[in-house]
Amino acid sequence: MQLINRKNVLIVHAHPERTSVTHQLSDIASEVLKAQGHEVLHSDLYGMGWKAVFDDQDFPQRVNQDRLSFIEESGNAFSNGWQTPDVVEEQRKILAANAVILIFPLWWYSMPAIMKGWVDRVWAFGLAYGYRGAGNTYRYGEGGFAGKRALLGVSVGGSAQDYSPRGINGPLEQLLFPITHGTLFFPGMQVLPTFAVYGTAGLEAKGMAEATMAWRSRVERLFEDEPIAFRSQNGGDYPDRHVLADHVAPNQTGLTAHIADVS
Amino acid sequence: MQLINRKNVLIVHAHPERTSVTHQLSDIASEVLKAQGHEVLHSDLYGMGWKAVFDDQDFPQRVNQDRLSFIEESGNAFSNGWQTPDVVEEQRKILAANAVILIFPLWWYSMPAIMKGWVDRVWAFGLAYGYRGAGNTYRYGEGGFAGKRALLGVSVGGSAQDYSPRGINGPLEQLLFPITHGTLFFPGMQVLPTFAVYGTAGLEAKGMAEATMAWRSRVERLFEDEPIAFRSQNGGDYPDRHVLADHVAPNQTGLTAHIADVS
Numbered sequence: 198m199q200l201i202n203r204k205n206v207l208i209v210h211a212h213p214e215r216t217s218v219t220h221q222l223s224d225i226a227s228e229v230l231k232a233q234g235h236e237v238l239h240s241d242l243y244g245m246g247w248k249a250v251f252d253d254q255d256f257p258q259r260v261n262q263d264r265l266s267f268i269e270e271s272g273n274a275f276s277n278g279w280q281t282p283d284v285v286e287e288q289r290k291i292l293a294a295n296a297v298i299l300i301f302p303l304w305w306y307s308m309p310a311i312m313k314g315w316v317d318r319v320w321a322f323g324l325a326y327g328y329r330g331a332g333n334t335y336r337y338g339e340g341g342f343a344g345k346r347a348l349l350g351v352s353v354g355g356s357a358q359d360y361s362p363r364g365i366n367g368p369l370e371q372l373l374f375p376i377t378h379g380t381l382f383f384p385g386m387q388v389l390p391t392f393a394v395y396g397t398a399g400l401e402a403k404g405m406a407e408a409t410m411a412w413r414s415r416v417e418r419l420f421e422d423e424p425i426a427f428r429s430q431n432g433g434d435y436p437d438r439h440v441l442a443d444h445v446a447p448n449q450t451g452l453t454a455h456i457a458d459v460s
Numbered sequence: 461m462q463l464i465n466r467k468n469v470l471i472v473h474a475h476p477e478r479t480s481v482t483h484q485l486s487d488i489a490s491e492v493l494k495a496q497g498h499e500v501l502h503s504d505l506y507g508m509g510w511k512a513v514f515d516d517q518d519f520p521q522r523v524n525q526d527r528l529s530f531i532e533e534s535g536n537a538f539s540n541g542w543q544t545p546d547v548v549e550e551q552r553k554i555l556a557a558n559a560v561i562l563i564f565p566l567w568w569y570s571m572p573a574i575m576k577g578w579v580d581r582v583w584a585f586g587l588a589y590g591y592r593g594a595g596n597t598y599r600y601g602e603g604g605f606a607g608k609r610a611l612l613g614v615s616v617g618g619s620a621q622d623y624s625p626r627g628i629n630g631p632l633e634q635l636l637f638p639i640t641h642g643t644l645f646f647p648g649m650q651v652l653p654t655f656a657v658y659g660t661a662g663l664e665a666k667g668m669a670e671a672t673m674a675w676r677s678r679v680e681r682l683f684e685d686e687p688i689a690f691r692s693q694n695g696g697d698y699p700d701r702h703v704l705a706d707h708v709a710p711n712q713t714g715l716t717a718h719i720a721d722v723s
Binding site for chain 2: 213214216217243247249250251252253264265266267268302304305306307308309310311313314316317320333337354355356358359361362363364365366367368371372374375376378379380383398430435438439440441446449450451452453454455
């Protein structure tokens with residue numbers, strides 16, 4: 198037991214079927230982390246009956262009864278203690294965690310709605326964006342979730358080939374950029390390269406055994422692996438906080454220009 | 461009235477506030493299309509109380525009671541007439557439509573959960589994927605929604621600069637690739653370039669008036685504008701249906717390699 202390095206890890210997962218690859222990845226992660234002496238928290242979104250839709254019920258005490266602005270009401274609810282208990286509890290878990298692992302089946306190249314609704318509702322103004330009431334001062338590498346690690350574990354129906362650099366679906370890591378960069382790195386998390394199990398629609402015992410070994414190894418190195426080298430907003434690459442400096446990734450455009458070691 | 465060119469258009473939108481930019485874009489689109497003599501169908505997801513979460517309640521008659529496989533149950537529910545009435549109704553609207561317009565606020569670089577859940581639940585196996593029970597034979601340009609056009613109208617809180625080719629968020633069209641390419645082109649729709657209103661967090665009357673004019677013009681040309689030149693799976697660029705042929709976009713990788721006119 199490495200009590201001195203004991204960390205808290207939150208595992209958020211989204212599949213209702215107990216035998217799904219998603220549940221298996223969640224169970225394996227939990228087992229590996231506990232064996233390392235870490236504390237594991239769970240958010241089983243289907244099991245919890247998580248409310249996916251972000252709506253006026255999220256704001257029992259509105260500052261503006263006439264017009265619903267999510268940004269305004271989210272900021273006020275967060276700073277005045279008016280958030281709903283389910284949202285408060287998820288924020289408490291994230292804030293207590295040194296790392297967050299999101300495990301989900303890839304549905305239409307993104308998260309299932311229930312997990313998207315977890316982000317929509319829990320990523321409050323003042324915490325995950327508009328941090329410290331300072332607009333976009335702190336984002337992409339700094340913010341309310343700074344100092345935490347994040348890792349996606351994704352169950353993918355299609356083949357690895359379809360997600361390869363020239364595969365027809367597009368590379369998985371680029372399809373997930375709105376999540377890794379835009380959702381997790383934005384409020385300050387350090388995001389590890391995505392772990393994927395491919396071909397889950399027809400996965401047999403051998404394939405699952407190989408995936409299990411690979412996943413165990415990735416979870417074991419959760420606090421050691423190098424994060425994706427996303428460029429931080431305030432590290433010098435974006436002098437105006439909006440656009441890459443001319444000398445950074447010169448002549449490159451698009452998503453990969455925001456990763457330091459991709460050319 | 462151009463009755464001879466009368467088309468059906470489905471507008472799907474996702475914001476609960478009647479005065480939101482999303483609702484305004486929806487109202488404008490409806491007005492323009494009706495003035496052109498078209499028939500307009502609406503799916504106001506918040507207004508309808510759309511069930512966002514895809515779960516076992518979507519399958520009142522299961523083929524496998526022991527283990528929930530979404531692909532298997534979706535395919536069986538679709539082909540055997542066991543889908544829930546709300547899903548059947550949305551599919552009916554899409555199938556009746558010559559074009560589908562999705563209007564939403566960009567939340568964490570993607571759709572709100574309620575709209576993601578509309579896709580998750582309505583894009584059935586046998587219709588939007590696994591078309592004709594033929595695996596991946598028909599996808600990316602062919603499939604259950606072939607011959608229809610699609611257009612995204614997106615309300616974006618941040619500035620256009622942040623979404624510019626070297627902007628810190630990444631280019632909007634690349635962030636939306638999982639939706640335009642992976643969700644709409646996949647089952648066969650021809651997808652137009654995305655329309656965005658930026659800076660909606662602080663949009664004043666002048667900005668909204670300009671956005672309104674631009675949007676009117678885009679909706680007027682819904683059936684005339686050139687779609688994004690996504691490469692079709694069966695058009696010759698993917699000889700094995702999985703990976704780009706060597707001579708196509710040689711040496712390019714990533715999302716933009718799948719667009720014919722982007723170099």
